[in-house]
Amino acid sequence: MKFLVSIFFAAAVLAVLPNVSAAQSRDYFTPDEVEMIRNAQDIDLRIKVLVQTVDRRLTVLKLDPGVPVKVTKDSDKWGPMPEGTRLQLFNDIIHILQKAIDDIDDTSAHAGTAMARTPEMQSKKDKVDPPFHRALREILAAAERFKNVLSAEAARTQDKAEQRAISNSVDLCDQIIEAIGKLPEAQAPVKPR
Numbered sequence: 001m002k003f004l005v006s007i008f009f010a011a012a013v014l015a016v017l018p019n020v021s022a023a024q025s026r027d028y029f030t031p032d033e034v035e036m037i038r039n040a041q042d043i044d045l046r047i048k049v050l051v052q053t054v055d056r057r058l059t060v061l062k063l064d065p066g067v068p069v070k071v072t073k074d075s076d077k078w079g080p081m082p083e084g085t086r087l088q089l090f091n092d093i094i095h096i097l098q099k100a101i102d103d104i105d106d107t108s109a110h111a112g113t114a115m116a117r118t119p120e121m122q123s124k125k126d127k128v129d130p131p132f133h134r135a136l137r138e139i140l141a142a143a144e145r146f147k148n149v150l151s152a153e154a155a156r157t158q159d160k161a162e163q164r165a166i167s168n169s170v171d172l173c174d175q176i177i178e179a180i181g182k183l184p185e186a187q188a189p190v191k192p193r
Contacts, residue, residue: 043104055067
């Protein structure tokens with residue numbers, strides 16, 4: 001009896017092991033992108049990096065991100081372009097947009113809409129146009145741009161999994177546009193006199 005239980009247990013473990021390795025997800029950032037994000041501590045710089053990572057995936061997907069992505073010029077900083085299937089790249093975009101939302105929420109929760117930099121670190125530009133406000137405008141403009149590109153691609157693709165991933169990304173873009181559109185901080189900065 002003990003022998004049969006041991007064999008059953010061993011068979012169950014062997015049956016599960018391939019599924020465990022298949023379930024492990026790939027990282028949605030390249031190692032160089034992770035380093036860029038780590039170095040971008042201010043929220044406005046972090047959002048610019050996250051927007052650029054989405055632009056890179058759109059470029060790999062052969063979708064026009066609406067801004068030029070300097071593949072060769074930035075390769076020293078950014079490393080090679082991300083790789084993966086179309087579905088993986090669309091899923092990467094979901095994760096990156098969610099990270100941008102989380103970073104904005106985290107900054108807002110911990111610092112309100114006040115400047116993230118200490119008064120000693122603030123430049124004249126920061127006092128007139130705080131980094132948090134710049135981040136809001138950056139992610140708002142990017143979300144509007146991404147929504148247009150992704151919506152057009154959703155209408156073209158026939159793959160149901162890709163359509164779901166694109167739809168999730170468009171939903172995140174809508175959330176960003178709706179939430180930030182209501183905030184006065186998202187408006188253009190006042191010009192100094």
